[in-house]
Amino acid sequence: MSGASLAEKDTDSSGVKNSTKKIPEPHSSPFYNRLVPTYQAFWPAVARRRIIATIESLSIPPDSKVLEVGVGTGMSLDSYPHNISLTGVDLSEAMLAEAQNLINEKGYQHINVLPMNAENLEFPDSSFDMVMSFHTISVVSDPRKMMSEIVRVCKPGGRILLINHFRSENPLIARVVDSAGNITKRLGWRTDLNIDEVISDLPLRLDDCYKTSKLSLFTVMKATCKPELATA
Ligand SMILES: C[S@@+](CC[C@H](N)C(=O)[O-])C[C@H]1O[C@@H](n2cnc3c(N)ncnc32)[C@H](O)[C@@H]1O
Secondary structure, three states: OOHHHHHOOOEOOOOOEOOOOOOOOOOOOHHHHHHHHHHHHHHHHHHHHHHHHHHHHOOOOOOOEEEEEOOOOOOOHHHOOOOOEEEEEEOOHHHHHHHHHHHHHHOOOOEEEEEOOOOOOOOOOOOEEEEEEEOOOOOOOOHHHHHHHHHHHEEEEEEEEEEEEOOOOOHHHHHHHHHHHHHHHHOOOOOOOOHHHHHOOOOEEEEEEEEOOOOOOEEEEEEEEOHHHOOO
């Protein structure tokens, strides 16, 4: 799929009109574009089960409008119920092309993917009932900006779900992982991101924050968006 065909859609699967009528410029993400074959070969074995279990744990209600930020090759797409409307965005057109192939192959009518920068989401405020992001916030250049965009586009009372590696509170583990950070930085991943740094001062209620196993490097974070504005 070309960037243009992804970009030409001016309405996402959730029926939300993109805030501006202009067609988003296809973003270039050369690093992830080159990474696709390697990524497809090893990453699903590491991350897929955790994503499936976490999405299932949300029991997403029918007709929900859901956004996944940094949808990548679409590894999570099979895990969502089919009676919702799901929009996936990512900076890398090569990653999105894989996701679009999967959507075409499976005939998914409820999913739409678009090229978009997580730090500048092109949706109106309060567009989505739920916003998800897996393994992306430590990859973007400004994690806090990405998080504030997620909060902006999520409805009051909506749910936010992140799965990511965050800096361990255990100083020993943090030091070990920090040293690996010199390697992962070359892969575009930060290992020193602190969860408080990302969510502090944002209108969120942290509902849950846990690891799926003791030794897991990844944290699941579930939050409620703008809870004080939510109607019962
Ligand atoms: C480690 S991959 C995770 C992909 C997918 N969520 C998963 O768990 O398999 C990080 C993804 O973030 C995307 N990405 C990086 N910077 C981005 C940005 N500023 N806006 C949107 N997506 C971005 C990359 O293209 C890549 O697909």
